[in-house]
Amino acid sequence: MLEIKNLIVQIEDKRILNGLNLTVNKGEVAAIMGPNGSGKSTLSYVIAGKEDYEVLDGEILLNGENVLEMEPDQRAAAGVFLAFQYPLEIPGVASMTFLKATLNAQRKARGEAELTTPDFIKRVNAAATQLEIPKDMLKRALNVGFSGGEKKRMEILQMALLQPSFCILDETDSGLDIDALRIVSEGVNALRSSDRAFLVITHYQRLLNYIVPDTVHVMSSGRIVKTGGKELALELEANGYADYRDSEAA
Numbered sequence: 599m600l601e602i603k604n605l606i607v608q609i610e611d612k613r614i615l616n617g618l619n620l621t622v623n624k625g626e627v628a629a630i631m632g633p634n635g636s637g638k639s640t641l642s643y644v645i646a647g648k649e650d651y652e653v654l655d656g657e658i659l660l661n662g663e664n665v666l667e668m669e670p671d672q673r674a675a676a677g678v679f680l681a682f683q684y685p686l687e688i689p690g691v692a693s694m695t696f697l698k699a700t701l702n703a704q705r706k707a708r709g710e711a712e713l714t715t716p717d718f719i720k721r722v723n724a725a726a727t728q729l730e731i732p733k734d735m736l737k738r739a740l741n742v743g744f745s746g747g748e749k750k751r752m753e754i755l756q757m758a759l760l761q762p763s764f765c766i767l768d769e770t771d772s773g774l775d776i777d778a779l780r781i782v783s784e785g786v787n788a789l790r791s792s793d794r795a796f797l798v799i800t801h802y803q804r805l806l807n808y809i810v811p812d813t814v815h816v817m818s819s820g821r822i823v824k825t826g827g828k829e830l831a832l833e834l835e836a837n838g839y840a841d842y843r844d845s846e847a848a
């Protein structure tokens with residue numbers, strides 16, 4: 599599904615990804631853990647198509663298609679979704695309006711008919727109920743004045759509506775209280791399916807008790823330096839990253 603080969607990326611002459619290789623298969627939940635500054639968010643931004651990054655070498659293929667040649671909206675239409683570490687606030691745009699416009703823009707890009715308002719409302723309400731998002735919150739400007747945990751829930755609500763095939767969660771657990779962590783994780787788990795893949799970036803093994811990964815990758819200095827099963831996260835929790843800092847790619 600997603601294949602990254604020898605990805606080398608810099609920003610303002612600073613090299614951040616240094617020949618990164620990563621494969622995530624359909625149906626797989628892959629976690630990435632790694633020290634601060636190892637390039638995890640950069641990787642997620644480069645996959646989603648954020649500007650500013652200079653790709654010097656390598657490729658990113660999504661179902662065989664070259665993602666690096668696509669504009670960000672084309673990537674989204676192709677199924678890439680990034681749940682941000684710091685979700686954006688959009689003053690003046692009601693969450694409901696934003697969600698409907700985003701969903702219909704994607705459907706249009708895929709050549710599908712726009713959803714009617716009743717159909718859309720039915721879908722939003724179902725997803726909001728599951729994520730315990732009060733309906734009146736959907737009338738408020740997107741993320742403006744939302745707590746950290748509410749913003750993260752809104753990200754998962756977007757994901758539930760858009761039904762992307764490749765979902766990246768960038769530190770979705772940061773700032774969540776215990777109940778919100780469970781709710782968000784259940785929202786994510788409900789979307790797990792054999793034709794969808796997840797890349798879960800996290801600092802804490804705790805999230806992976808809720809969203810149990812198939813694979814765990816360790817990232818250090820812009821490369822994947824170790825890959826294992828879910829037990830690798832427990833090992834990291836116990837021992838830290840000392841064994842992996844500045845190590846060569848495994």
Ligand SMILES: Nc1ncnc2c1ncn2[C@@H]1O[C@H](COP(=O)(O)OP(=O)(O)OP(=O)(O)O)[C@@H](O)[C@H]1O
Pocket residue numbers: 609610612614632633634635636637638639640641
């Ligand atoms: N615009 C920028 N200009 C200069 N350096 C940058 C810029 N953006 C990111 N970096 C640097 O790139 C490196 C990787 O940052 P990134 O946010 O990808 O790491 P991370 O692994 O997600 O870290 P964390 O775990 O702290 O969130 C850091 O050293 C960061 O300072």
